[in-house]
Amino acid sequence: MIESLGVRFLLTGSSARKLRRGGVNLLGGRARSRFLHPLTFNELGDEFDLLRALNSGLLPSIYFSDDPEDDLRAYAGDYLKEEVAAEGLTRNVPAFSRFLQVAASCNGQLINYSKISNDAQVARSTVQEYFGILRDTLIGYDLPCWKGSVKRKPLSTAKFYFFDPGVVRFLQNRSPVREGSPEFGDAFETYLFHELRSWSDYRRAAPLTYWRSKSGYEVDFILDDRIAIEAKATQTASARHLKGLKALREDSTFQRYILVCHEQRRREVDGLTIMPWREFIEALWGGAIDVG
Numbered sequence: 001m002i003e004s005l006g007v008r009f010l011l012t013g014s015s016a017r018k019l020r021r022g023g024v025n026l027l028g029g030r031a032r033s034r035f036l037h038p039l040t041f042n043e044l045g046d047e048f049d050l051l052r053a054l055n056s057g058l059l060p061s062i063y064f065s066d067d068p069e070d071d072l073r074a075y076a077g078d079y080l081k082e083e084v085a086a087e088g089l090t091r092n093v094p095a096f097s098r099f100l101q102v103a104a105s106c107n108g109q110l111i112n113y114s115k116i117s118n119d120a121q122v123a124r125s126t127v128q129e130y131f132g133i134l135r136d137t138l139i140g141y142d143l144p145c146w147k148g149s150v151k152r153k154p155l156s157t158a159k160f161y162f163f164d165p166g167v168v169r170f171l172q173n174r175s176p177v178r179e180g181s182p183e184f185g186d187a188f189e190t191y192l193f194h195e196l197r198s199w200s201d202y203r204r205a206a207p208l209t210y211w212r213s214k215s216g217y218e219v220d221f222i223l224d225d226r227i228a229i230e231a232k233a234t235q236t237a238s239a240r241h242l243k244g245l246k247a248l249r250e251d252s253t254f255q256r257y258i259l260v261c262h263e264q265r266r267r268e269v270d271g272l273t274i275m276p277w278r279e280f281i282e283a284l285w286g287g288a289i290d291v292g
Helices: 017-021 041-047 050-056 068-086 093-105 113-120 124-136 165-171 182-204 239-251 277-286
Strands: 140-143 159-162 208-212 218-223 227-231 256-261 267-269 272-276
Touching: 041 277, 050 068, 050 165, 050 182, 068 093, 068 165, 093 113, 093 124, 093 159, 093 165, 113 124, 124 140, 124 159, 140 208, 159 165, 159 182, 165 182, 182 208, 182 218, 182 227, 182 277, 218 239, 227 239, 239 256, 239 272, 256 277, 272 277
Parallel strands: 227 256, 256 272
Antiparallel strands: 140 159, 208 218, 218 227, 267 272
């Protein structure tokens, strides 16, 4: 029908697991894949509120809900488990439920299958299978390690991020985060990952990675192998917040090195850019962050 009648089909769904694992021929290159993420800063415009995004998340029905906490409970507490069970991806729903909570507590960290296995009380092979379920149902994404470093040997282990800051906060069983709290920084990093991942999928499919040396230096995000981005929830950036960017700059020549934080004004420090988070996100979606 595609070839003889010129018919176009739009196939939507939250899991491509059965297609991929069933060895289906995906139309011999005639099909294009697109990912639809929760709401972004660019889509919400004046209706965007950072604390609301960190606590309620950016799923449309929950972000605009009059009782987002109850809706998160219904979604993260019931729907995710029921969806996985309905897909026949696991028969042991209680074990998967324990795994979800443990995996959420490791959000934004290096994946340690053995530790998660111990904490969730399930076999290591089962943990690996469960992470595969999260990837296939688009509940979470791997963030690969950038391996272009020469002077400082990089790690090869990926990080794992859940797709929505509100969902992961609920799965972590945390109270609403407040600005200045220890949880605020982790939630802010997850939110920035969401914006960068969405931008990458919607605009140019630019690769998104992170960098960490074996000596412990780290930069949260590398965009398109050109821009190093560190996320900090601080209102006053200091030299210690720039250590990772400076270490990476010694080893690689990127287009830009940016610290995204909560300072009020943009400034330059020794060739590094300290940028207010809102200005950075606006520049990203507005095309002012050059990655080409």
